[in-house]
Amino acid sequence: MPTQTRFDQRRARTRAALITAAQKLLAERRTNVPVLEITQLADVGLGSFYNHFTDKDELFETAVDDALEHFGSILDKLSDHDDPAVVFAQSLRLTVRLCRSEPELTRVLLHRGLDITVADRGLVPRARRDIEAGIAAGRFRSTDSRIAVPIVAGGALALAALLDTDPVRNAGNVADSFAVDMLCMLGLPESDAVEICGLDLPNVDDLLTPTSSTESPTSPPPGPLLSD
């Protein structure tokens, strides 16, 4: 029925507007605002908030999940290298760097905590896919991915907490050392792991803003993940 479809579409638009508003607030580091301010920013009625989310925490967690799914899809576009070890290391190095460029996203993630290590979307299923691809290709030792994936996810979270509590620590060094450790865990000799984790990284900023391709070359550089 067309009426039902219009209702569904409006409902989906309201939800998307709330999530976009939450991502803006995350980017501006203003998660401590009343629900009314979020609904005003989203240009939806206060009451409609509660048709979609039980509270602010649930909205911000959903906003972070969506942002991580978006970031994961960016990583997917970058993963065109033949060597699964290079692909996996690149994802880890970019992900841990994200903790520094997106501190509020990271804080919501840390608040959510260990649940994320068993999430079925975002970065965890992509880590599983990459590890299993490396094992299938004989590039990684045949370890149990049901154990290795939580180690990677839990380790990344613990390092995110470390970076959150120590704002002057160099995130790039932490990220690259983490990636070397994980490649060694997966059976690579240390010298190979160090070499792979010293390769140039693609400039993710160019990919984070979906509209950037339509912008003129003289426009300001795209902002961080959540500000588009």
Added chain:
Amino acid sequence: MPTQTRFDQRRARTRAALITAAQKLLAERRTNVPVLEITQLADVGLGSFYNHFTDKDELFETAVDDALEHFGSILDKLSDHDDPAVVFAQSLRLTVRLCRSEPELTRVLLHRGLDITVADRGLVPRARRDIEAGIAAGRFRSTDSRIAVPIVAGGALALAALLDTDPVRNAGNVADSFAVDMLCMLGLPESDAVEICGLDLPNVDDLLTPTSSTESPTSPPPGPLLSD
């Protein structure tokens, strides 16, 4: 002044009684009780609870910290092997097994979350000590322990969450696979890591009850960590 000393002693006794009561409740899986029941179990006044703890969560977290410190001291007694890789692997294998034998302790730990990965007592500083001993002895590759320790701690927490959500999964297999992964991360060849993580483990139950050495040989076997 003697009066002050007696006051201090009584204060310390009250605190210890509350922590012991909390550990009993953890062992009996009854953390969802009112504060009054805790103070009655500890045989202290209700008001004195708030001289020591702001709420139940803080008491249970302290109780878990104390239990982990106690468990760490047990691991210390076991660490008489010449090979630091064997010592470290043994600690990891016993610690992850603890998640299955002490599910309530694990749940409080998970509730506390990633803060524990930077704790200055309990198991994290012992992991740092063991990793640095292995590096100093040339048994582990010279990785940055400031990165490796959070990976170990975050990985162990993520696996604790996994075991908590999947009560039929074999904790011994998870623990041993985790220890193999960590030894490989620290530079051991997989075959060495597998061999070390297949060694017999000491019977920790014998060591968990501080009074066990004074008990008669016919007394029932000591209970789990928190029931003494």
